Amino acid sequence: MSGPRWVPTIDDAKVRDGACVPVYPKGVGVLLVRVDGKLHAVANKCVHMACPLEGGKLEGATLTCPCHDWRFDVRSGEFLDAPELRIATFATKVEDGKVLVELKGA
Amino acid sequence: MADEVTVYALSTCPWCRKTKQWFADSKIEFEAIDVDTLPDSQQDEVADKAYALSGGRRFPVVVINGEVIVGFNPEKFLEHLQGAGW
Amino acid sequence: MGTAERKESLRYLYDKVVDPLGFKFTPDAALAEELLEQEVKLEQDLGAPYCPCQMRSRVRGEDMRIVCPCIPFHRAHFDKMKRCWCGLFVHKDVTDPDSLPQFPPDEE
Numbered sequence: 448m449s450g451p452r453w454v455p456t457i458d459d460a461k462v463r464d465g466a467c468v469p470v471y472p473k474g475v476g477v478l479l480v481r482v483d484g485k486l487h488a489v490a491n492k493c494v495h496m497a498c499p500l501e502g503g504k505l506e507g508a509t510l511t512c513p514c515h516d517w518r519f520d521v522r523s524g525e526f527l528d529a530p531e532l533r534i535a536t537f538a539t540k541v542e543d544g545k546v547l548v549e550l551k552g553a
Numbered sequence: 554m555a556d557e558v559t560v561y562a563l564s565t566c567p568w569c570r571k572t573k574q575w576f577a578d579s580k581i582e583f584e585a586i587d588v589d590t591l592p593d594s595q596q597d598e599v600a601d602k603a604y605a606l607s608g609g610r611r612f613p614v615v616v617i618n619g620e621v622i623v624g625f626n627p628e629k630f631l632e633h634l635q636g637a638g639w
Numbered sequence: 640m641g642t643a644e645r646k647e648s649l650r651y652l653y654d655k656v657v658d659p660l661g662f663k664f665t666p667d668a669a670l671a672e673e674l675l676e677q678e679v680k681l682e683q684d685l686g687a688p689y690c691p692c693q694m695r696s697r698v699r700g701e702d703m704r705i706v707c708p709c710i711p712f713h714r715a716h717f718d719k720m721k722r723c724w725c726g727l728f729v730h731k732d733v734t735d736p737d738s739l740p741q742f743p744p745d746e747e
Contacts, residue, residue, distance in 0.1 A: 495706075496652050515687060516703040528711035531659040565677040565691035566725065567670060568741060588694060600694055609743060610694045610705065611724055624741030 453540065453547040462486060462546065467510065469501040472548045477537055479546060480521045482508045487521045488537035488548050494526060500534070556636040558583035561603040561614040564590050568625040569613040575627055581636065588612070642683075646675045649688060649707075653728075656708050662717075662728040665736045674727045678707055692725040716744035 454472035456479070462468050468479045469491050476491035478500055489510075491500050498514035505511075509527065511518050518527040519534050526532040538549040558576060562569030564587040576583045588600050607614040607623045615622045617633040640648070650664070657663065665671050678688035689695060693705040704712040710723055717723045721730040722739045729736050 495656060515706045516700070526711070529660055529714065532656065532711070563692060563694060565681065567673050568692055568726070603694075607743065608745070610696065610701075611743060612692050612694060623743040626740050626742060628740070 452549050452551070454550055455542075455545045455547050457546055459486070459541045459544055459546050465505060467501055467503065467505055469499070470546075470548070472550060475550060477548055478510075478521075479539070479548075480505065480510065482521060486539050486541070486546065488539045488546075489519070489521050489524055490535040490537075492534070493517055493519075494532050494534055556581060556634050557616075557618055558634075559616040560585045561599070561606075561612060561616075562587050563612045566612055572613045572615060572625045575625070575630065581634065642676065642679050645679045645682070646672075649675055649678060653708050657710060657728050660708075660710050660714075661731055662708075662710060662723070663731050663733075665722070665726055665729050666734060667726070667736050670736070671727060674725055690723075690725050713744070719744075 456470040456472050457468065462479045462481045464481050464484060466481060470477050470479055477488050478491040480487045480489065493500055493512040493514060495512065495515055495517045498512055500510060500512055502513040503510050508520050508522050509518050510521050519525065520527060524533040524536040540547050558581060560572055560576065560583055562573065562585055573585050586599060588596065588603060591599055603614045604610060606616060606621045611623055613625060615630065617630065618635060620633045622629045622633065654664070674691055677691035681691065682688040685695065687706045689702070690705045690707055690709055695702045708723070708728060710717055710728060713724070720739060720742065721733055722728065722736065724741070726736060729739065733739065
């Protein structure tokens with residue numbers, strides 16, 4: 448399908464270091480996370496039981512799901528206790544102060 | 554000599570049920586304790602005992618004449634039973 | 640959500656977790672039904688679908704390691720048994736789950 452792959456979300460300045468901010472480009476639940484100044488975007492849905500990850504605890508690059516404590520590396524999306532499982536990751540870029548998220552196949 | 558058998562179990566666990574059924578079918582007397590349905594005042598103490606015996610939180614924990622078997626494992630049960638017929 | 644509906648949704652959620660780990664639902668359909676039923680009750684009573692054959696502690700960090708599917712947290716042990724502790728999941732090549740003994744992690 449055609450259409451904009453890069454979808455604008457919120458102001459880059461609104462994602463503080465160490466914070467998780469949920470956004471919904473084209474209705475897709477995405478979590479923007481800034482770790483050591485670098486912006487990451489992951490699916491806002493745990494691979495275990497689909498809990499929203501936004502209320503989870505972020506320590507360094509490790510995000511712990513608030514439901515059952517499943518832990519993910521927000522840089523790779525990898526589940527730390529079994530690398531076969533991962534949350535989706537999305538490319539991001541900043542244009543005119545806005546964070547754009549790349550939705551594949553959008 | 555009669556065997557002394559205790560089955561520490563969880564009421565939610567099919568393998569604990571199968572274990573109790575196996576001893577009943579084998580006509581071996583046993584004491585069964587469903588740890589999860591004990592009143593709060595007793596639960597911690599009994600659960601701690603089962604953990605100490607088994608080294609974990611997995612059930613069933615079967616004690617036959619002082620020997621501990623973790624899991625539904627009829628071969629192991631037979632190994633440790635000494636009563637008539639075994 | 641009723642028990643039957645929750646059982647179905649757990650089936651759907653679990654399948655996506657255990658498949659990449661090399662496991663599938665046990666072919667013993669009656670056992671799977673019973674275990675899922677117990678998990679839904681545990682979730683309704685205690686807030687999470689804990690393993691019906693492992694006991695909770697009072698420590699969250701420990702208890703979260705026995706929330707189903709708990710395979711990631713007991714992988715070496717379950718791979719050795721070719722099943723998880725309660726038997727809801729077995730290795731994909733298993734066709735006769737009754738042949739698999741249940742033994743603790745430190746035993747063969």
